[in-house]
Amino acid sequence: MLFNSLAFLVYLPIVFCLYWFVFNKRLRWQNGLLLIASYFFYGWWSWKFMVLLSLSTFLDYVYGFSVASPNRKRAKVFLWLSIINNLGILGVFKYYNFFALQFQKGFDMLGVHLHPSLLQVALPIGISFYTFHGMSYVFDIYREKQKPISNFIEYAVFVSFFPLLVAGPIERATHLLPQVQQRRTFNYRQAAEGCRLMLWGMFKKVVVADSLAVIADNIFNHYTEHNGLTLVLGAIAFSFQIYGDFSGYSDIALGTAKLFGFELLSNFKFPYFSRDIAEFWRRWHISLSSWFRDYLYIPLGGSKGGKAKAVRNTFIIFLVSGFWHGASWNFIAWGFIHACGFLPLLLMNRNRTHVKEVVAADRLFPNGTELLQMFTTFCFVTFAWIFFRIHDIGQAVDYTKSIFTNVKNPGEALSYLSIFYYIVPLLVIDWQFRRNERNLQIAKRNMFMILSSKVVLYTVYTLTAIFLLNAIIQKENVSFIYFQF
Known part of the structure; x- marks a missing residue:
């Protein structure tokens, strides 16, 4: 459902009125309505996409309890299971055809002609966003910044809340989940x-x-x-x-x-x-930039360990960010260009001016x-x-x-x-x-x-x-x- 459509202009007032005037007496009623409304909003494109969203949500919900284990080896295993699960979903639906065609071209250069089977499936709407929601939840549990949520409805609302479901912002469990769990009253x-x-x-x-x-x-x-x-x-x-x-x-x-x-x-x-470019990236698509900073750049070592490592990590972040936008070389080139623009600021210690x-x-x-x-x-x-x-x-x-x-x-x-x-x-x-x-x-x-x-x-x-x-x-x-x- 598009924000700029008649369907949304009808849908929003109905959900708003039900939320504040019918389901306002109990928090669990409000959250239940939000979950139903969010899945209806998402399923407006295709009910098949709802199955994938549900599966991704359920798996990260389950992984969260094991990642919270005091046994760090067990916690790390399930952390990696969550990462593999989410990146696997992205890899299959968003990147499989790209890599299959690149392998085909590579073997063609060697004189070996392959004919890989390509997926004839439309990219599920919002898949890059809700998979990152799930990963942030599991990452934060592993870092002991977030406790696992026992109420599945509350967690599902966090992942699928309809205003941000399709194109963000990419929320953090530590920021949005407390709002899902607390009683809400109308504020004019x-x-x-x-x-x-x-x-x-x-x-x-x-x-x-x-x-x-x-x-x-x-x-x-x-x-x-x-x-x-x-x-x-x-x-x-x-x-x-x-x-x-x-x-x-x-x-x-x-x-x-x-x-x-x-x-x-x-x-x-x-x-x-x-x-400058550093300030631009603190102001453009902030939720994605900060997500990569917290869950990729810093775990890679960030700027610690000298300039060489900082430069390496910076290029990794920008290239991955470009590839996140789409399975095409032009997006990688776009990320590389921004990395080159950011590099002089980093080398001169002016990236935080x-x-x-x-x-x-x-x-x-x-x-x-x-x-x-x-x-x-x-x-x-x-x-x-x-x-x-x-x-x-x-x-x-x-x-x-x-x-x-x-x-x-x-x-x-x-x-x-x-x-x-x-x-x-x-x-x-x-x-x-x-x-x-x-x-x-x-x-x-x-x-x-x-x-x-x-x-x-x-x-x-x-x-x-x-x-x-x-x-x-x-x-x-x-x-x-x-x-x-």
């Missing part, structure tokens, strides 16, 4: 914040991302016919398309969770205002140095998105070369300047709220600023409603990009 302020986040997320998706997608697709799909400046605009369009698409989903997920009394982990903190403060934290505008840093970082990120967008690495390289070599008909680019109709308002509003991504409240300054900001916000909400209703009427509910991962 929290619900209002949730509605604002949902509307803002819808704006980023249906107004910005879906509009830019048409332009970006036209340029990328016919890049050999366009001049260099148009190709630059196409890369910028995709850069904001994927940001609006994925951060829009995350905002809707956080806002929906608030309606039911939950606070999810932040997933985006205005990444295009980052001053911008950890706490946001850009221009106590000022209305950034200074010249900050502007240059943000511009440089955005250009690097946008260049890397070319390899993310084009699955064939050779074509991605050709696209990049064409930016500098194809100078024919420069006036053509003027027809694509319309991308800034969507980008500029997004940047202006993001800048306004850059200090707190979860609460879209107007800062109390002078009356003119308050009124003008409210006019902008209500304009955004109106445009969102118009675009969303038009998409529903025209049956053009565009899926979210990260559904394929």
Whole structure:
């Protein structure tokens, strides 16, 4: 079920009313409703996927009790069983065909021709997310940060909670499970914040991302016919398309969770205002970056043991992160590019320069140095998105070369300047709220600023409603990009 669909607009009020007005007397009733509603939400695509979700959930629930054993050898065995189980599910459904074809190509080079059987099964929606939920639960039990949950319903809600089930954020058991286990009462302020986040997320998706997608697709799909400046605009369009698409989903997920009394982990903190690549990755897809940091980078030794080990672990993290996004060499190349961008900061011990403060934290505008840093970082990120967008690495390289070599008909680019109709308002509003991504409240300054900001916000909400209703009427509910991962 898509957030930007008529089905969801009907589904959400029904679940909300049942949750707060019918099942509100008992916590176990509320959790039971959430579990049923989550499986209904997930099964809207295919009931077959529900079987895999149920199996993954049940196995990690069972493993958790053995991983909590005081016998560390026994605990480690079941920890590895959980890892093998989850990565095995991913390996079969997401990566089997990729590796089978790579082996086929490798043997072809040796003169041996193989014909491996390929899986003709669609990738289960959200598989990369709910398997990571399960692994985080087992990892935290092994590290004695989390105790195994005896109530299966509570654990199943943690894994399958519908706002985050399909595309995150990737939650931690230590953060979400306590909220599942405690009594929840309706909080008007929290619900209002949730509605604002949902509307803002819808704006980023249906107004910005879906509009830019048409332009970006036209340029990328016919890049050999366009001049260099148009190709630059196409890369910028995709850069904001994927940001609006994925951060829009995350905002809707956080806002929906608030309606039911939950606070999810932040997933985006205005990444295009980052001053270097390290800061970008602390602000982009935060739940995935922190997951790899805590469960892969640190266990590998992190930055301890000298620069050589830190460099090795950094490249492992970025390459694995790229491969997590999809079974294709272009995603690995995308991860490698970001690793190369991160490397100079690591070697100069500047990768933690911008950890706490946001850009221009106590000022209305950034200074010249900050502007240059943000511009440089955005250009690097946008260049890397070319390899993310084009699955064939050779074509991605050709696209990049064409930016500098194809100078024919420069006036053509003027027809694509319309991308800034969507980008500029997004940047202006993001800048306004850059200090707190979860609460879209107007800062109390002078009356003119308050009124003008409210006019902008209500304009955004109106445009969102118009675009969303038009998409529903025209049956053009565009899926979210990260559904394929």
